[in-house]
Amino acid sequence: MTVRTWGIIGTGPMGxxxxxxxxxxxxEVILVGRTPxxxxxxxxxxxxxxxxxxxHWAITDAEKKLTLSRIHSxxxxxxxxxxxxxxxxxxxEIEEDKELFRTLDQVCRKDVILxxxxxxLSITEMASATFRPGNVIGTxxxxxxxxxxxxxxxxxxxxxxxxxxxxxxxxxxLDRKGVEVYESTGYVTTRLxxxxxxxxxxxxxxxxxxxxxxxxxxxxxxxxxxxxxxxxDRIGLDTVLVxxxxxxxxxxxxxxxxxxxxxxxxRAGHLGVETGEGFFRYDAKGHRxxxxxxx
Amino acid sequence: MKxxxxxxxxxxxxxxxxxxxxxxxxxxxxxxxxxxxxxIFEYKVPGGKEIKDVTPILDHTTATKKMLAALVHxxxxxxxxxxxxxxxxxxxxxxxxxxxxxxxxxxxxxxxxRVLIDLAPLHNPANxxxxxxxxxxxPGTPQVGVFDTAFHQTMPRKAFLYALPYAMYKRHKVRRYxxxxxxxxxxxxxxxxxxxxxxxELKVITAHMGNGCSICAIxxxxxxxxxxxxxPLEGLIMGTRSGDIDPGAxxxxxxxxxxxxxxxxSMLNKHSGMRGISxxxxxxxxxxxxxxxGDERAKETFDMFEYRLRKYIGSYIAAMNGCDAIVFTxxxxxxxxxxxxxxxxxxxxxxxxxxxxxxxxxxxxxRKISGADSKIDVWVIPTNEELVIARxxxxxxxxxxx
Numbered sequence: 001m002t003v004r005t006w007g008i009i010g011t012g013p014m015g016x017x018x019x020x021x022x023x024x025x026x027x028e029v030i031l032v033g034r035t036p037x038x039x040x041x042x043x044x045x046x047x048x049x050x051x052x053x054x055x056h057w058a059i060t061d062a063e064k065k066l067t068l069s070r071i072h073s074x075x076x077x078x079x080x081x082x083x084x085x086x087x088x089x090x091x092x093e094i095e096e097d098k099e100l101f102r103t104l105d106q107v108c109r110k111d112v113i114l115x116x117x118x119x120x121l122s123i124t125e126m127a128s129a130t131f132r133p134g135n136v137i138g139t140x141x142x143x144x145x146x147x148x149x150x151x152x153x154x155x156x157x158x159x160x161x162x163x164x165x166x167x168x169x170x171x172x173x174l175d176r177k178g179v180e181v182y183e184s185t186g187y188v189t190t191r192l193x194x195x196x197x198x199x200x201x202x203x204x205x206x207x208x209x210x211x212x213x214x215x216x217x218x219x220x221x222x223x224x225x226x227x228x229x230x231x232x233d234r235i236g237l238d239t240v241l242v243x244x245x246x247x248x249x250x251x252x253x254x255x256x257x258x259x260x261x262x263x264x265x266x267r268a269g270h271l272g273v274e275t276g277e278g279f280f281r282y283d284a285k286g287h288r289x290x291x292x293x294x295x
Numbered sequence: 296m297k298x299x300x301x302x303x304x305x306x307x308x309x310x311x312x313x314x315x316x317x318x319x320x321x322x323x324x325x326x327x328x329x330x331x332x333x334x335i336f337e338y339k340v341p342g343g344k345e346i347k348d349v350t351p352i353l354d355h356t357t358a359t360k361k362m363l364a365a366l367v368h369x370x371x372x373x374x375x376x377x378x379x380x381x382x383x384x385x386x387x388x389x390x391x392x393x394x395x396x397x398x399x400x401x402x403x404x405x406x407x408x409r410v411l412i413d414l415a416p417l418h419n420p421a422n423x424x425x426x427x428x429x430x431x432x433x434p435g436t437p438q439v440g441v442f443d444t445a446f447h448q449t450m451p452r453k454a455f456l457y458a459l460p461y462a463m464y465k466r467h468k469v470r471r472y473x474x475x476x477x478x479x480x481x482x483x484x485x486x487x488x489x490x491x492x493x494x495x496e497l498k499v500i501t502a503h504m505g506n507g508c509s510i511c512a513i514x515x516x517x518x519x520x521x522x523x524x525x526x527p528l529e530g531l532i533m534g535t536r537s538g539d540i541d542p543g544a545x546x547x548x549x550x551x552x553x554x555x556x557x558x559x560x561s562m563l564n565k566h567s568g569m570r571g572i573s574x575x576x577x578x579x580x581x582x583x584x585x586x587x588x589g590d591e592r593a594k595e596t597f598d599m600f601e602y603r604l605r606k607y608i609g610s611y612i613a614a615m616n617g618c619d620a621i622v623f624t625x626x627x628x629x630x631x632x633x634x635x636x637x638x639x640x641x642x643x644x645x646x647x648x649x650x651x652x653x654x655x656x657x658x659x660x661x662r663k664i665s666g667a668d669s670k671i672d673v674w675v676i677p678t679n680e681e682l683v684i685a686r687x688x689x690x691x692x693x694x695x696x697x
Contacts, residue, residue, distance in 0.1 A: 004353070004354075026330065053558075056552070056553075056554060056555075056558045057552075057554065057558050057559070057561050057562030057565075057566050058555075058557065058558045058561050059561065059565075060565050060566065
């Protein structure tokens with residue numbers, strides 16, 4: 001079965017990021033959200049992101065229109081009966097995910113692969129809620145989805161080789177490199193970036209350097225496109241906190257224990273680019289406002 | 296032998312079906328907006344039935360099947376059975392150095408084409424899609440790839456090498472390849488026939504001015520230089536492509552606009568050229584219309600477009616140390632009398648004159664537009680890439696039987 005239509009569940013940065021990427025590569029997308037308002041907001045975000053790409057000469061007006069026309073919004077999971085590949089892309093607790101996979105198992109055709117974008121929850125556990133555990137897989141897109149060229153392909157206990165091969169091909173069609181990883185909380189990307197962000201928070205809190213100095217030192221020191229604190233702002237500090245807590249719970253290692261500053265910012269509703277403020281300040285287009293250091 | 300010729304774009308499929316015993320076109324058509332619910336299917340039998348249909352066509356395989364269904368249709372079809380289609384010829388943009396002529400398509404060829412996608416990102420993926428679609432629709436029918444680059448493989452090294460570290464050529468095959476080869480080849484052969492002289496004794500400059508534009512110096516029937524280079528981006532100003540530019544400016548733009556390599560590539564291929572300068576359109580007809588209304592930027596765009604072309608003509612006269620004929624072809628070359636007269640009126644130093652009574656009227660015929668006293672013949676020759684592709688396809692498939 002060739003994949004023409006992707007079902008994507010979730011309208012947050014993950015869901016709409018994947019939707020934009022997939023639609024821009026010529027696939028049809030059925031984007032499922034909780035409410036029409038959330039779906040409208042997701043569409044507006046994709047519109048804005050595409051407009052930003054036109055400003056950067058990356059695409060043309062016609063290509064933008066075409067990409068948007070491929071994204072079909074709905075609040076009904078049953079619409080996914082038409083999808084050839086389905087990915088759950090929102091932060092949830094495992095019980096919620098299992099419930100979702102149970103429903104998807106009933107809605108989607110038998111040959112359809114069900115994927116989750118989680119980086120911390122168990123694919124095996126989600127698969128156990130379905131009658132197709134061989135066709136359940138993890139595909140962890142690393143944000144920003146439209147730019148980052150790697151996707152972690154996660155095997156659950158029962159994921160078949162055929163499913164892995166199919167998904168690897170599918171990532172190739174998105175111009176993404178699939179990296180195979182075994183089920184393990186945080187895989188590679190999350191497990192390595194979270195302690196870095198966490199340590200950057202601690203460094204900031206201890207007053208060793210300003211947020212800007214920390215990011216500049218890491219950016220120039222290790223040729224990173226962005227420093228750890230801006231990376232955190234772009235992932236979303238609430239998401240980073242969830243990642244920390246799950247790694248902390250799973251491994252029990254102190255290095256994963258969420259830094260107090262991180263918790264404080266999340267409680268204050270400073271979630272990063274999404275809310276315009278995190279470690280740094282951002283304008284509506286997500287550009288960093290210079291000199292806008294917050295902490 | 297009946298041959299089907301396919302020219303596949305990312306969302307379009309242009310096709311022509313020919314009887315190669317007579318080189319007669321049996322049917323022709325265009326499928327546009329492939330991938331959409333409202334794709335446009337066109338089918339035409341010359342001097343006969345015309346079909347135009349708006350219908351969902353979601354991929355190239357479906358498009359190919361729909362085309363086949365029309366070709367064998369009881370009422371307006373031109374063959375009784377798809378098996379009468381003995382070969383399929385494909386236009387393929389970039390053949391790299393791997394293909395110096397047309398080839399029968401096999402798995403190895405397809406793999407090489409995949410590798411070559413980087414070199415022609417706008418065209419090669421679509422060409423490959425067309426090949427796969429035709430394979431699916433006509434299993435077992437021999438398929439031939441005819442490359443835009445093949446005709447230019449006769450260029451001497453001094454013309455195709457860039458003055459980069461030689462390792463770039465050795466390692467990555469970075470060199471001038473040139474494109475529109477089938478068109479340049481065809482119109483040069485036609486102009487020789489029209490002039491009643493052997494092509495081997497002529498020095499010809501052919502200007503293919505379409506959506507993409509390139510110009511070729513043809514000495515004795517062989518391409519000795521051409522304006523497109525490693526990719527179809529070099530040379531003349533085009534609809535949305537910049538053509539020649541100082542590479543140094545690109546590094547400056549990248550840092551100033553904070554662009555990635557892909558974004559820069561897109562800027563040069565899709566946002567530049569006539570579209571980029573004029574801000575009006577990539578379509579030269581629209582530029583000329585606005586120019587007539589007095590739009591300054593449109594005028595400037597046209598002037599730049601014409602000037603770049605004329606500079607190349609001058610340089611190719613120097614490259615060949617002479618010129619017997621200049622040929623205009625392609626959509627703009629065949630239809631813009633303004634472009635032709637602007638170019639010719641500024642080549643008087645070379646003794647070029649133009650007969651406006653022939654240049655001005657619209658025509659689809661091959662015609663000489665230079666004055667009787669012109670030292671260089673100037674011709675308009677409508678291109679026919681499909682015929683060249685069909686001929687190569689026939690020849691290759693026939694040699695297969697021997």
